[in-house]
Structures are given as structure tokens and as C-alpha cells.
Amino acid sequence: MNAKNRISTVTVSAPATIANLVCGFDILGMALEEPRDFLQVSITDSLGIQITNQDDFDLPTDPVQNVAGVALQAMLNAYPHPAGFNLVSHKQIKPGSGLGSSAASAAGAVVAANILLDQYFSSEQLVQFAMAGEELASGVRHADNVAPCVYGGITLIRSLLPPDIIPLSVPELFVTVIHPQIEIKTSDARQILRKNVLLKDAIIQWGNIAGLVTGFLKNDHALISRSMTDIIIEPVRSILIPGFKEIKTSSIEAGALGGGIAGSGPSIFMLSADKKAAIDVQNSMKDIYHRLGIDYNVYVTTISQHGVRIENESVYPI
Ligand code: HSE
DSSP: OOTTEEEEEEEEEEEEEEESTTTOTTTEEEEEEEEEEEEEEEEESSSEEEEEEOSSSOOOOSGGGSHHHHHHHHHHHHOSSOOEEEEEEEOOSOTTSSSOHHHHHHHHHHHHHHHHTTTOSOHHHHHHHHHHHHHHHHSSOOOTTHHHHHHOSEEEEEETTTTEEEEEOOOOOEEEEEEESOOOOHHHHHHTSOSOOOHHHHHHHHHHHHHHHHHHHHTOHHHHHHHOOOSSSHHHHGGGSTTHHHHHHHHHHTTOOEEEEOTTSSOEEEEESSHHHHHHHHHHHHHHHHHHTOOEEEEEEEBOSSSSEEEEEEEEEO
């Protein structure tokens, strides 16, 4: 863009994300290269937000009931000038998959809109706006999907109040994800969790979170592997996911460093040090779901360095 042109329409792709990364409930998340949603956002002369869906998910187009709509509205409320947006959404990340579908919509929309507003807002503010979408989707303002979607890579949410988001270094790991074709609502998967944690369990969990973050920073695969343990959330939620234990055991036998439930499920993810191991893991996962007669989608991908990505932009002269 030069000084005489202004971007009028931008198309972005917003990545799937994996929240929690096993032990870091609500505080760790990772952006994936694939799958991605595509969002085209235009700045309009009229005020307000119009939404069109170009996919089969039948999501609401009323902006107050749409996660991208409420995120864009939170942004407009903080913007000191009158503005409006037109959003055309083409989703590929299935809602209720555990792969941050609502986060991709909300974060993708606000990152795109911020380009149209000449980057008026900071990434930290965009995360705040996108969390309005998460609140609509799950009843809770959590940032472990929207933060990696905005920042890319792996992010640590040290605190939400006040916001303190720390992008971590991005290890060159491969990610295998299997998505059994059942839907688990994040709100339901949160409802079943115990409200209290024993101190002895918290100590084990703290050790694993610190170990996992250190493992990412030092690219220490053995440390990553032994830290991907969750004794608080996984034992409760995994009962909702068919074949979970079997998939986890066989993936590690096939060469995965470790893994577990993607976000609130039902997808299961595994990290591997190289592509061959990631494909072996994929084959072992597929074998199990074939045998159990469960339909699935499966991905072998990498960690996305950049999160939401510009795919196309058009400018008009001013
Ligand atoms: N941290 C959230 C949860 C992520 O596990 O409920 C939801 O994708």
C-alpha cells in the first residue's frame, strides 16, 4: 500500500489452533499450518456489520449471534471513528472439532479488519476483541486459541487480567491430528470438569507446564515428550472421545513425542520430531478408527509461524 491507496478488501486465512497442549489448560496454544478458514472483509460506507457464509455449517449471520460478528463489534466499539464491515466467511474448520473453529472466525475477522483500519490496534487488543467471540461460543473468555491464531506459533497466556501474552519460540515439529466425526461443545466439556484440584496434583501439573515451555524454548524433544502429561483435565474429558487411550498409546509406539486432546476435543493431536514419524502416527490412528468403525478426518501438518495470513488484498485510491 502507498500513501495514496487504501486497502478496501482483504482476504485472510485463519489457522486451526490447538489449545491446552495437554497440560496447559487455558494458558497454552499452538497455531497449525492446516486446516484454515478463509475470510474476506471489506470496509463499508454504511455502519454496522454484514455477514455472509459460503460454507455448509449453517452458522448464524446475525452479527450479535456470530462469533466473528461480536468480535468485529467489540473492535468497532473501541474505534474512535464511524466504520462498518462486510464479512464473507468460507470455513473449513468444523465447529465443535476442538481445533479452534470459533477462534479462527473471530481472530481472522479482527486481524483482517485491522488491516483495513491501517493497523490501528495492537495484537494484544485484537486478542481481546476475538475473545468476545469465544465468550459467545463457550461462555468463557479464554485466549488459548485466539492468541496463537493472531500471533502464530505457540503462545503462553501468563495472565488475562491484565493481558500478558508471551509468544514462545516455534520448534520445528510435525503435528498429526485426527478428528472423529462427532461434535463436542466446549461449554459441555468445561461443565464436566472438577472445580477443585488437589495440591499434590497441582504440583505435578505445574512441573509439567514448566517442563513443556522449557522444552519448547530449548527444542528439547525428550523434555517435551515427558512433560506432555495432564493429570487434571484429560482423565475426565477423554471418556467423551472414542478410542482415546488406544490412539494415544499406539501413537507413542509409532514414534510420537506425545500429545492428547486438542482443546476440548474430540480431535486428538500428536507431536512428532520428523515427518516420517508423523505419518506413521497418522497410519496407526487411522487403523484404530477403521477398526472401531468411526468416521474421521486426519491431518499431518506443521506449526504455523505466522497465524492469520493475508491471501489477497485490493486497494482503492483516496
Ligand atoms: N482451553 C479451552 C478448553 C480450549 O479446553 O476448554 C477450548 O478450545
